[in-house]
Structures are given as C-alpha cells and as structure tokens.
Amino acid sequence: MLHWTFKALFARPVYLLASACGVAFALILVIFIEAVFAGESGRIVAYLEQSKADVWVMQRGVSNMHMATSFISDWKVAKIAKVEGVRKATPILYMNASIEIGGRQWFSFVVGMGGGDGRAGPWRVVKGKRQPGRGEVVIPATLARITGLDLGATITLNTKKLKVVGLSEGTFSMANSVTFVHAADLSDIMSAFGMVSYVLVDAEEGVDGRALAARVRDQVASVNAMPLKDFIASDHGLAMQMGVEIINIMSFIGMGLAIVITGFTVYSQTNRRRRELAVAKALGVRNRAVYGSVLLQAVCVVLLGLAIATALALAAAPLIEALVPLVALTIEFEALLKLGALALCIAAVSSLIPARQVLRVDPATAFHS
Amino acid sequence: MIHLVYRQLVHRPLRTLFMLIAVATTIGAVLVIQGFQIGIYWQLPGLVLNRGGDLIVTQAGITNMIAARSTLPQLTRRQVEAIEGVKIAHPLTAISAIYERNRRKTPIFIIVYDTAGGPRNIIAGTAPKGSRDIVIDRSLARIHGLAMGDPILISEYAFRISGITTDNVAFFAPFAFVTYDGMIDFYMESKVVGDITTFPLLSFLIVELMPGADRKKVAAAIEARVPDADVFAPSILAANDRRLGRAMLGPVFNLITTVSFIIGVLVIGLIMFASVNARRRSFGVLKALGFSTLHLSGSVVFEAAIITLLAFPLGVGLAWAVAAVVDSVAPLYVVMFDDPAALFRTALGCAVFALVGSMIPVRVIAHLEPAIVFRR
Numbered sequence: 001m002l003h004w005t006f007k008a009l010f011a012r013p014v015y016l017l018a019s020a021c022g023v024a025f026a027l028i029l030v031i032f033i034e035a036v037f038a039g040e041s042g043r044i045v046a047y048l049e050q051s052k053a054d055v056w057v058m059q060r061g062v063s064n065m066h067m068a069t070s071f072i073s074d075w076k077v078a079k080i081a082k083v084e085g086v087r088k089a090t091p092i093l094y095m096n097a098s099i100e101i102g103g104r105q106w107f108s109f110v111v112g113m114g115g116g117d118g119r120a121g122p123w124r125v126v127k128g129k130r131q132p133g134r135g136e137v138v139i140p141a142t143l144a145r146i147t148g149l150d151l152g153a154t155i156t157l158n159t160k161k162l163k164v165v166g167l168s169e170g171t172f173s174m175a176n177s178v179t180f181v182h183a184a185d186l187s188d189i190m191s192a193f194g195m196v197s198y199v200l201v202d203a204e205e206g207v208d209g210r211a212l213a214a215r216v217r218d219q220v221a222s223v224n225a226m227p228l229k230d231f232i233a234s235d236h237g238l239a240m241q242m243g244v245e246i247i248n249i250m251s252f253i254g255m256g257l258a259i260v261i262t263g264f265t266v267y268s269q270t271n272r273r274r275r276e277l278a279v280a281k282a283l284g285v286r287n288r289a290v291y292g293s294v295l296l297q298a299v300c301v302v303l304l305g306l307a308i309a310t311a312l313a314l315a316a317a318p319l320i321e322a323l324v325p326l327v328a329l330t331i332e333f334e335a336l337l338k339l340g341a342l343a344l345c346i347a348a349v350s351s352l353i354p355a356r357q358v359l360r361v362d363p364a365t366a367f368h369s
Numbered sequence: 370m371i372h373l374v375y376r377q378l379v380h381r382p383l384r385t386l387f388m389l390i391a392v393a394t395t396i397g398a399v400l401v402i403q404g405f406q407i408g409i410y411w412q413l414p415g416l417v418l419n420r421g422g423d424l425i426v427t428q429a430g431i432t433n434m435i436a437a438r439s440t441l442p443q444l445t446r447r448q449v450e451a452i453e454g455v456k457i458a459h460p461l462t463a464i465s466a467i468y469e470r471n472r473r474k475t476p477i478f479i480i481v482y483d484t485a486g487g488p489r490n491i492i493a494g495t496a497p498k499g500s501r502d503i504v505i506d507r508s509l510a511r512i513h514g515l516a517m518g519d520p521i522l523i524s525e526y527a528f529r530i531s532g533i534t535t536d537n538v539a540f541f542a543p544f545a546f547v548t549y550d551g552m553i554d555f556y557m558e559s560k561v562v563g564d565i566t567t568f569p570l571l572s573f574l575i576v577e578l579m580p581g582a583d584r585k586k587v588a589a590a591i592e593a594r595v596p597d598a599d600v601f602a603p604s605i606l607a608a609n610d611r612r613l614g615r616a617m618l619g620p621v622f623n624l625i626t627t628v629s630f631i632i633g634v635l636v637i638g639l640i641m642f643a644s645v646n647a648r649r650r651s652f653g654v655l656k657a658l659g660f661s662t663l664h665l666s667g668s669v670v671f672e673a674a675i676i677t678l679l680a681f682p683l684g685v686g687l688a689w690a691v692a693a694v695v696d697s698v699a700p701l702y703v704v705m706f707d708d709p710a711a712l713f714r715t716a717l718g719c720a721v722f723a724l725v726g727s728m729i730p731v732r733v734i735a736h737l738e739p740a741i742v743f744r745r
Contacts, residue, residue, distance in 0.1 A: 015646055022639040025632045029398070032628055036621050061524045061559075062467075067476035067542070069465055071568070096465070098433050098613055105613050107436050159430030175617055191440055238467070238474050242541045245699035246405065250625075253398045253691065260394050261636065264387040268647045271384065326620040353383070 004280065005293040008273055009300055016301070019265035023258050023305025023346075024312065027339060030254035031313045034335045037246070039328030041239035043173035047109065048232045050123040050170070053090075053200035054209040056231045060222045065094065065109070066176065066235045070197045072223055079220050080199050085207035086216075090119045091196035093186045099179060100156040101139065102147025108177045110157065112186030112197075120200050121180055122168030127151060129166045138166035138180040142325050157181065158189045174326050201225070255342060258302070263350035266298045270354040274361055282363035291355045298347040298354075306343045310336055373655075374672045377648070384644070389680050391640050395633045395722070396677075396684025399715050400706040401691045402629045406622040407711055408703030412539045413614045414607035416478070419537070420461065420486040422575035424588055425606050426598045435478075435539055435610045439463070439572045445595055449574055452590045454582030459485035459575040462552060464568070465542075466523055470513045476542040477509060479523070481552040486575050488546040493517055494532030500550035503528035506543035507535050508700035526559040538701055540614065576600075630718055637726030641673050645730035652737055666731040673727035677719050685712070 059070040081089040093112030098105045113120045118130045126141050128151045144167050153164045171178040203212050209227035216225035317329040378385045417434045428439040449458040462481035467474050488504040494517050520527045537544040588600040688706035695704050
C-alpha cells in the first residue's frame with residue numbers, strides 16, 4: 001500500500017507540485033504575519049539588548065520601557081552607584097514622542113543621554129557622531145534614507161529644533177525608532193528637572209545581575225531593578241502580547257485556508273483514483289489501509305507545501321526588507337516548527353472528507369466498464 | 370458555454386463545494402486582513418472626537434493626542450478662559466500606564482477629566498463620581514476578566530470600576546477615565562510617584578466657544594496670548610492621530626494585504642488548475658468533438674467567474690463570523706470587513722483573482738491533445 005501511495009502521489013509530479021504550492025501559499029501568509037511581529041518585537045527590544053547593561057533600574061511599579069513612563073529622582077543615581085557590585089550607573093531620560101522628520105510625524109523612543117562617554121547611546125553610528133550635544137540629535141539612518149535627510153538637517157521634537165549630527169544603524173523600528181538627544185534638551189521638553197527615567201547599571205566583573213538587582217531594590221527606595229534578561233523578556237513579552245491576538249487570528253485564517261486547499265487537493269487526487277481504490281479494495285485491502293494511504297498523501301502534500309512556503313519566505317524576506325525598509329521580517333525556527341506541527345494537524349483534518357470517499361468506494365466498480 | 374459550465378459544476382457537487390469553500394476562505398481572509406487595518410484606523414480619531422469641544426489646546430509643538438506627552442502650565446486654563454469668545458476651557462490630563470493582572474500586561478491610556486471630555490458610550494454603570502471610581506473599556510474588562518464594582522490596581526493604587534464603555538480603544542490601548550480627585554489621590558497615595566512634578570497635571574484643554582464666536586479668530590488669539598500652547602480644531606487633531614497611525618502601521622498592513630491579494634490570485638489559479646487537470650480526459654473528449662481551445666478556455670474563465678461570484682457572499686459571511694469571534698476573544702480589535710471601500714476593493718480584486726487565476730489552466734487546455742481520450 002505504501003508503494004501504491006507514493007506511486008499515486010508522484011504519478012503526476014506537476015499536479016503534486018501545484019497542490020503543494022496551494023498549501024504553501026496559505027501557509028506563507030501565516031509565516032509572513034508571524035515574521036512581521038517577530039521582526040518588530042525584536043526591533044522594539046534592540047536598544048535594551050544593545051545597552052548590555054547588567055541591570056536596569058526604574059520607577060517602582062514599572063517593569064517595561066515600551067509604552068511605559070518612569071521617573072526617579074536624580075540623587076538616587078549616586079545611591080545606586082554606591083551599591084556593592086555596581087561598577088557604573090548611567091542615567092537616561094526617556095519618553096515616547098511623535099517627532100517631525102522630513103515633514104512627517106514618526107513615533108519614536110527618545111533617549112536623553114548625558115555624560116559624554118556615549119554610554120547609553122547608539123551602538124552603531126554610520127555617519128556623524130555618537131554623542132549629541134545640546135540642540136543636537138542622532139536619528140536612525142533608515143529614517144534619514146526614507147526622508148532624504150542627512151547630517152546638518154533639522155528635525156522638530158515638540159517645539160525644539162534639533163540638528164542631525166549622527167545617523168545610527170539598527171535603531172529603526174516601525175513602532176519605536178530610537179532617537180538620541182542630549183539629556184538637558186529632553187529635560188526641558190519634559191519639564192522633568194532633577195529626574196531621570198532609567199539607570200543603566202554595569203556590574204563589576206563576576207557579579208551576578210540578578211543578585212545585584214535584588215540589592216538595588218533593597219537599598220534604594222521606590223525603585224524597581226531588573227537584570228537585563230528579565231527586562232528584555234518583559235518588554236518583548238508586552239510587545240508580543242499586544243500582537244499575539246492578531247497573529248493567532250491570522251494564523252487561524254491561514255490554517256483554515258490550508259485545510260480547505262489540502263482537503264481539495266487530496267479529494268481531487270482520491271477522486272481521480274477511485275477505480276484504483278476499488279481494485280485495491282476488491283483485492284482485499286482494508287479500509288484502514290486505504291485511509292492510511294490517503295492520510296499519508298495529505299501529510300506529504302502539506303509537508304512539501306510547508307517546505308516550499310519556508311523557502312519562498314526565506315527568499316522573499318530580504319527582498320521585501322530592501323523594498324519596504326519600514327518593515328522588519330524575522331523568520332524564527334521555533335515558529336516554523338510550530339507551523340510544522342500545525343501542518344500535520346491540517347493534513348489529518350483535510351483528509352477526513354477524502355476518507356469518507358474511500359469508505360464509500362464499492363469494490364464492484366473495479367469491474368465496471 | 371453556460372450549459373457546459375453548469376454541467377461541470379453540478380456533475381461533482383462535492384468538488385464544486387470544495388472549490389467554493391476554498392475561494393470563499395481566500396476572499397474572507399483578504400476581507401479580514403483589510404478589516405483589521407480599517408478597524409485600527411477607525412479607532413484612532415475617537416480619542417479626540419469623543420472629547421467634545423470646539424477647539425483643543427495642546428502643549429506647543431504637540432500635534433497629536435495619541436502617543437504624545439503634552440504638558441500645559443496650570444495657568445493656561447485661566448489665560449485661555451480670559452480670551453474673548455471662549456465660554457469655558459475644560460481641563461484634560463492623559464496618563465500612559467501598563468495594567469498587569471495574572472502576569473498579563475495591557476497598556477492603558479488614562480484620561481483624567483473634570484467637567485467635559487469624560488467617557489462616552491457607557492454600556493454599564495455610570496461615569497466616575499468618587500476619587501476611587503474608574504470607568505474602563507469593555508476590552509480591558511474582557512481581557513482581564515473584570516466586572517462592575519471590581520477593584521483594579523494601577524501602579525499600586527486601587528480604583529473601583531464604576532462603569533464600562535465600548536469603542537474606547539486606540540493603538541492597541543484601551544482607555545480608562547478618572548476624575549481629577551481620582552488623579553490627585555492616585556498621585557498622592559500611590560507609592561510609585563517619587564516626585565509629583567514630573568507627572569502631568571494638565572495635558573490638554575477642551576475649549577467651548579460662545580455662540581457666534583469665530584473659531585479661527587479665537588484659535589489665533591489663544592496662540593498669541595499663550596505662547597506655550599498650540600490650538601487645533603478637533604477634526605484636525607483627530608486627522609493627525611489617524612495620519613500617525615497610518616505612518617506607523619500602514620507599511621506592514623499594506624504589505625500583508627498585498628501578500629494576501631497575491632495569494633488570493635494564486636489560490637484561485639491553483640484551484641482552477643487542479644479542477645482542469647482532474648478533467649483532462651473530459652476536455653480531451655470535448656476537443657476531439659471539435660470544441661476549440663478558445664471555447665474551452667472561455668468556459669474555464671466563465672467557471673472561475675461563476676465560482677468567485679458565488680463564493681463572494683460566502684467569503685463576506687466568513688469574514689463576518691471571524692469578526693464576531695475577534696470581538697469575543699480579542700476585543701481590542703475591530704474587524705471592519707463591511708467597509709464599503711474594502712468590499713468594493715475586494716470585489717474588484719476577486720474579478721482579477723478569477724481572471725488571472727483561470728488563465729493558469731488555460732495553458733493546460735491549449736496543450737491538451739484530443740488523442741488523450743484514447744489512452745488508458
């Protein structure tokens with residue numbers, strides 16, 4: 001029966017390929033939607049990841065940067081710096097804002113950095129300088145490319161005109177680009193005098209981030225301290241939570257489509273081979289074996305479809321990113337594995353109707369002319 | 370040709386049904402994806418337009434209500450109310466917060482109001498009266514299993530739900546409404562606030578004009594008298610919010626919609642290809658009987674058109690069902706699948722689906738030899 005199954009499946013390779021492509025197109029929609037959200041949520045935490053601070057300190061009750069507001073008194077920075085195991089404490093001011101760049105409004109994380117050593121600033125600058133001074137700004141290079149701006153151009157944050165002095169790479173996100181300004185400028189805009197938003201803590205060598213975070217929480221009043229990994233997980237989790245429902249619904253639609261297409265494909269194949277099935281049944285092959293064969297065909301079509309969808313998505317992703325730089329696509333292996341498991345469920349469900357056909361095939365039809 | 374297509378469709382009803390379902394699912398998917406996008410854009414202006422007033426005053430340089438941190442000096446209200454033509458200026462404060470319950474986090478947008486700008490579309494309970502009262506959107510209530518009278522802990526301060534609204538969501542964040550008494554108690558009692566001066570006390574002013582007052586003149590007078598402020602007609606501020614949403618979400622939704630349209634064409638094409646391929650012998654017979662390739666190809670295009678036409682209402686029905694499910698399981702989103710422009714666009718797309726999709730199997734028919742009929 002196994003031999004017959006594969007023989008039937010590969011008898012018309014073009015037909016098999018067309019069927020698999022149908023499934024692939026349905027699955028590619030799911031892959032794309034997941035890739036968009038994974039890409040965007042990855043970009044949302046890029047600043048945190050690249051900060052490489054061992055511990056992040058923020059206002060008590062706050063455990064996110066994305067969509068959050070945090071204020072702590074600036075005198076606490078010195079107190080944090082004195083906690084055992086802290087090598088360096090770097091404060092930043094931060095707010096979500098809509099910035100006018102190139103005549104358009106863009107939503108952005110605005111980071112106010114001081115110090116002068118560039119800590120907490122952009123991690124990769126492709127043009128210009130890393131540390132903005134008063135009245136200056138470092139913007140994502142992608143935004144500069146899209147809007148046609150270059151160094152020396154002016155952008156507007158609230159009413160403040162800021163001169164572009166640096167272009168950073170890896171800081172662009174559709175929902176949350178990161179823009180760097182001088183802390184004093186942001187303090188003026190926010191009227192947040194004597195305040196900082198977050199403190200990036202670098203630990204001394206060998207000091208565990210989790211233990212250090214606990215010490216900061218114990219020794220400094222009204223702050224929350226989180227090791228970097230937890231803080232990233234918290235922000236990534238929030239971003240994914242915001243998008244997970246859309247992902248699930250879209251995935252559900254894509255899977256529904258895949259079920260229908262696979263069902264149609266397997267149904268057509270089974271239908272085409274009714275006479276062969278009748279012969280097989282007349283020769284004593286049991287219904288269970290014939291159904292197993294139909295199921296196997298469905299599994300093969302779906303897995304081939306998944307492989308084609310993955311290959312197409314991987315090939316198209318860089319092209320799309322080049323054509324639409326606003327969109328980041330990240331195809332995660334984990335997501336593909338999950339989709340693979342779902343694809344097998346799709347195969348099982350979609351072979352139900354053809355199975356009904358199999359059960360109804362009358363062996364006597366084998367002897368009809 | 371009509372008779373031939375009719376015979377093809379009724380000969381194997383299960384196959385026809387399968388084709389209808391597959392095409393309807395494709396159409397439904399396209400409608401739902403567009404519906405998500407339209408729903409998000411539809412939600413955005415509500416934040417401004419539901420606050421009322423003839424003019425809205427923001428911090429100078431702030432051109433949005435959503436995703437913006439506007440702070441006005443306390444004195445601004447008195448300055449604005451002193452201007453001729455202004456009847457009253459209602460204060461409004463916006464606070465972004467993250468509500469967390471059972472490890473699930475939802476960003477919320479707290480609107481603090483006094484005499485105007487409060488909750489609209491209340492479906493249960495009343496507007497907040499006491500300082501502990503809060504009105505939340507039903508999406509937040511449903512996500513976290515909250516009900517009227519339940520306590521709701523925001524930044525360690527316990528409010529009590531006095532009312533539930535609907536359609537008060539934007540940018541994936543439901544709105545909550547509290548009074549200024551509530552805000553002051555929240556600031557004072559909540560242990561999270563280190564320094565009250567950093568938190569906004571006044572974000573916007575909703576200005577009501579005297580009857581007959583010239584809106585443009587009053588707006589210009591406010592901007593001249595209060596240099597720290599900008600003034601907008603609500604429709605302009607709402608349009609700015611919508612524009613910001615389009616700038617942020619447009620590229621990704623446009624990409625997904627484009628992909629779904631391409632997939633739609635390919636799926637219908639493949640369905641027609643599979644359908645024609647399964648009937649190669651029948652087409653061979655027809656060719657042997659003298660039917661021309663053009664005639665048979667025409668019948669395939671016609672069949673695709675019929676299938677798509679029949680599938681369209683099914684697709685709309687499917688989108689309606691998905692929208693109902695979304696409303697139940699993910700109340701933050703509105704799937705506006707029935708937007709006339711989207712329906713028209715999809716119908717037009719379907720015509721293209723059917724036409725382009727049916728071209729794929731035409732090649733099979735063109736290369737079909739009538740001799741196939743005599744092969745085993």
